[in-house]
Amino acid sequence: MRKLVKNNVSWVGKIDWELESFHGADYSINHGSSQNAYLIQEEKTVLIDTVWKPHTTDFIDNLAKEIDLKSIDFIVANHGEVDHSGSLPALMEKIPNTPIYCTANGVKSLVGQYHHPEWNFKVVKTGDSVDIGNGKQLVFVEMRMLHWPDSMATYLTGDNILFSNDAFGQHFAVEELFNDRADQCLLWEESIKYYANILNPFSPLVKKKVEEVLALKLPIDIIAPSHGVIWRENPTQIVEKYYEWSQNYQEDQVTVIYDTMWEGTEKLAHSISRELSLQSPKTRIKLFNVSKTDKNDIMTQVFMSKAIALGSPTVGQSILSSVGGWLDFLKELKFKNKKAAVFGCYGWSGEGNKELRQRLTEAGFNVVDSEIKCNWNPREEDLAGAKEIAAELLS
Ligand code: FEO
Numbered sequence: 544m545r546k547l548v549k550n551n552v553s554w555v556g557k558i559d560w561e562l563e564s565f566h567g568a569d570y571s572i573n574h575g576s577s578q579n580a581y582l583i584q585e586e587k588t589v590l591i592d593t594v595w596k597p598h599t600t601d602f603i604d605n606l607a608k609e610i611d612l613k614s615i616d617f618i619v620a621n622h623g624e625v626d627h628s629g630s631l632p633a634l635m636e637k638i639p640n641t642p643i644y645c646t647a648n649g650v651k652s653l654v655g656q657y658h659h660p661e662w663n664f665k666v667v668k669t670g671d672s673v674d675i676g677n678g679k680q681l682v683f684v685e686m687r688m689l690h691w692p693d694s695m696a697t698y699l700t701g702d703n704i705l706f707s708n709d710a711f712g713q714h715f716a717v718e719e720l721f722n723d724r725a726d727q728c729l730l731w732e733e734s735i736k737y738y739a740n741i742l743n744p745f746s747p748l749v750k751k752k753v754e755e756v757l758a759l760k761l762p763i764d765i766i767a768p769s770h771g772v773i774w775r776e777n778p779t780q781i782v783e784k785y786y787e788w789s790q791n792y793q794e795d796q797v798t799v800i801y802d803t804m805w806e807g808t809e810k811l812a813h814s815i816s817r818e819l820s821l822q823s824p825k826t827r828i829k830l831f832n833v834s835k836t837d838k839n840d841i842m843t844q845v846f847m848s849k850a851i852a853l854g855s856p857t858v859g860q861s862i863l864s865s866v867g868g869w870l871d872f873l874k875e876l877k878f879k880n881k882k883a884a885v886f887g888c889y890g891w892s893g894e895g896n897k898e899l900r901q902r903l904t905e906a907g908f909n910v911v912d913s914e915i916k917c918n919w920n921p922r923e924e925d926l927a928g929a930k931e932i933a934a935e936l937l938s
Contacts, residue, residue: 586676
């Protein structure tokens with residue numbers, strides 16, 4: 544069923560209430576998601592993006608109830624990732640010669656995934672436009688690396704709608720569709736999680752792209768991303784947030800993260816948290832066991848932090864695999880301008896802190912000298928090391 548966005552523009556996507564993860568298991572979905580596709584019906588009928596393959600039948604059946612599929616003059620594929628292109632093969636079987644507008648990299652990803660080089664691709668680049676009648680045009684803006692090399696946004700003149708694809712989205716199911724109708728608390732929680740866990744590695748490019756788009760001085764009445772809410776009330780608020788988030792964002796927060804074997808490293812984590820709070824009562828302190836908290840939620844807190852303390856006991860001359868796996872993902876997200884401290888217990892050889900230090904440095908953190916390396920269970924004098932860690936992280 545279509546939902547009206549504005550004038551002759553409708554949402555024809557899929558609200559995916561039951562989705563639990565995204566990018567394999569790399570991104571947790573806590574409040575559903577959506578794959579937003581849009582239908583424009585001016586003198587030309589245009590479909591912008593499709594939905595993920597499991598929803599193909601629903602998507603095509605619903606679209607066919609709204610329009611004769613053969614009336615689609617062309618398709619815009621803003622991005623080739625399967626959550627937006629997964630229904631293309633089935634749709635193209637029904638309308639095989641329909642032009643598909645996308646970037647040159649879009650052709651590579653669509654052909655690579657679906658093996659149909661014969662599709663009628665129309666390659667576009669930034670500034671190219673196509674007339675859709677009634678005095679309106681679609682103008683294309685490449686969004687390279689936001690977040691794939693093929694990503695693109697499409698701007699509809701006249702209605703002043705920016706179809707931004709993944710940029711400015713959230714994995715968040717909202718039946719009411721629009722930002723002003725959504726639960727504001729969840730909307731911002733999901734927006735920052737999405738930025739921290741998907742877009743942060745590309746922050747320098749986000750900053751540049753936002754500056755480029757703002758310099759065009761395009762009137763923007765609506766930002767219609769491919770996931771989550773459509774921004775119609777103060778739509779550029781999310782653009783301003785992206786600009787802020789793209790510049791080594793941090794708040795007055797320190798996050799303590801650990802895993803533990805026999806509660807020793809856990810005791811160190813708690814003593815560091817207490818000391819941080821004692822030394823700086825105004826600073827927000829968060830504490831997480833990586834085995835018991837969703838990794839993406841911890842990453843969001845790291846994104847918001849000016850410093851972290853990371854602990855693991857030594858095991859097998861290294862660290863716990865829960866912390867090791869978490870560090871792999873941390874490195875991928877390319878956080879910058881954040882301090883880190885390490886801590887951990889050991890029984891015999893004690894390589895854990897060295898491993899943590901090395902891997903945090905590789906992940907781009909400034910690792911402070913102070914640490915707690917505790918043989919067996921912590922004694923009072925071991926906990927005293929928390930004072931130095933807190934002082935260095937807060938300085
Ligand atoms: Fe929503 Fe990059 O796919």
